[in-house]
Amino acid sequence: xxxxxxxxxxxxxxxxxxxxxxxxxxxxxxxxxxxxxxxxxxxxxxxxxxxxxxxxxxxxxxxxxxxxxxxxxxxxxxxxxxxxxxxxxxxxxxxxxxxxxxxxxxxxxxxxxxxxxxxxxxxxxxxxxxxxxxxxxxxxxxxxxxxxxxxxxxxxxxxxxxxxxxxxxxxxxxxxxxxxxxxxxxxxxxxxxxxxxxxxxxxxxxxxxxxxxxxxxxxxxxxxxxxxxxxxxxxxxxxxxxxxxxxxxxxxxxxxxxxxxxxxxxxxxxxxxxxxxxxxxxxxxxxxxxxxxxxxxxxxxxxxxxxxxxxxxxxxxxxxxxxxxxxxxxxxxxxxxxxxxxxxxxxxxxxxxxxxxxxxxxxxxxxxxxxxxxxxxxxxxxxxxxxxxxxxxxxx
Ligand SMILES: [Zn+2]
Numbered sequence: 001x002x003x004x005x006x007x008x009x010x011x012x013x014x015x016x017x018x019x020x021x022x023x024x025x026x027x028x029x030x031x032x033x034x035x036x037x038x039x040x041x042x043x044x045x046x047x048x049x050x051x052x053x054x055x056x057x058x059x060x061x062x063x064x065x066x067x068x069x070x071x072x073x074x075x076x077x078x079x080x081x082x083x084x085x086x087x088x089x090x091x092x093x094x095x096x097x098x099x100x101x102x103x104x105x106x107x108x109x110x111x112x113x114x115x116x117x118x119x120x121x122x123x124x125x126x127x128x129x130x131x132x133x134x135x136x137x138x139x140x141x142x143x144x145x146x147x148x149x150x151x152x153x154x155x156x157x158x159x160x161x162x163x164x165x166x167x168x169x170x171x172x173x174x175x176x177x178x179x180x181x182x183x184x185x186x187x188x189x190x191x192x193x194x195x196x197x198x199x200x201x202x203x204x205x206x207x208x209x210x211x212x213x214x215x216x217x218x219x220x221x222x223x224x225x226x227x228x229x230x231x232x233x234x235x236x237x238x239x240x241x242x243x244x245x246x247x248x249x250x251x252x253x254x255x256x257x258x259x260x261x262x263x264x265x266x267x268x269x270x271x272x273x274x275x276x277x278x279x280x281x282x283x284x285x286x287x288x289x290x291x292x293x294x295x296x297x298x299x300x301x302x303x304x305x306x307x308x309x310x311x312x313x314x315x316x317x318x319x320x321x322x323x324x325x326x327x328x329x330x331x332x333x334x335x336x337x338x339x340x341x342x343x344x345x346x347x348x349x350x351x352x353x354x355x356x357x358x359x360x361x362x363x364x365x366x367x368x369x370x371x372x373x374x375x376x377x378x379x380x381x382x383x384x385x386x387x388x389x390x391x392x393x394x395x396x
Pocket of ligand 1: 302
């Protein structure tokens with residue numbers, strides 16, 4: 001009997017595993033374990049857990065016939081193995097198994113149960129009919145090393161004022177850079193939470209990470225900025241993104257929050273009525289939020305200004321629209337350096353169009369001024385020199 005009990009297995013996907021890792025590493029504090037039915041109902045009703053805001057019940061209810069059979073057979077104190085991608089990743093010591101209302105669940109997460117919407121449908125399909133609560137033990141965690149790295153840096157800097165900034169940086173443009181600089185002016189450290197989506201149609205995560213790394217190394221005091229992947233699982237969806245971001249950022253050790261937009265839009269998220277309302281009702285999460293005004297390049301002021309501080313009308317303003325800049329890059333067009341640094345354009349284009357030139361070396365020496373000494377030229381170097389030529393003014 002014992003051996004059969006030990007063999008109870010639940011199969012979970014990567015999204016669930018990452019989300020459980022956040023739970024077990026304390027990033028969702030005060031939620032530290034899978035909620036019981038009573039707790040789940042309470043949180044869904046009130047949006048409060050242990051006197052702090054938490055937008056919806058934290059439960060594990062994986063879909064699938066096999067999972068449902070296992071869950072129906074689970075009794076109190078059973079050990080249930082968790083399997084992700086054919087590998088045992090941890091276990092739960094069961095407390096209870098209970099039926100859930102799948103439609104209500106997606107409504108709590110997204111604010112709607114309209115299954116015609118993509119994210120809603122996907123989350124609905126991932127849900128099973130039964131949830132399990134109990135103590136969670138994971139064998140490994142993809143997040144542990146990030147938490148360690150952040151704690152070490154905070155200690156090393158003796159940082160008191162720590163700003164968290166969420167960003168897609170898809171791509172990273174000059175207003176992103178401006179916002180980081182502003183945050184550093186008055187604070188000890190900036191932690192950049194770079195959205196890592198399980199699926200993404202923009203620039204690959206590694207490329208976006210490398211771009212941030214290049215900028216930090218070249219243009220910032222690098223010990224004061226740290227990049228952390230923010231795994232965008234379903235708990236960060238819909239209306240609750242801001243609350244979940246706040247909770248995770250706070251638990252990483254930040255005490256201030258500059259909000260970027262990490263989901264639908266690709267740009268900076270400026271304070272609007274919706275986000276203000278959310279912060280007004282947040283309870284028990286002690287996090288100062290920094291309001292960002294909209295930044296543009298003004299061709300009269302001839303610099304990046306906030307629309308709050310520049311008297312010239314919008315017909316003088318160049319906007320920083322990430323989606324539009326990304327579109328240029330995807331079409332292989334070099335965006336104006338006023339929008340994006342040449343180092344990054346070179347990096348992005350190289351990653352989007354691998355080996356696009358038949359003979360990079362020849363192209364370089366035919367076009368770019370050089371001293372005749374042949375060196376190894378890669379595509380990045382070619383783009384950078386080309387961009388410099390675009391900026392040559394005398395013939396225009
Ligand atoms: Zn102006």
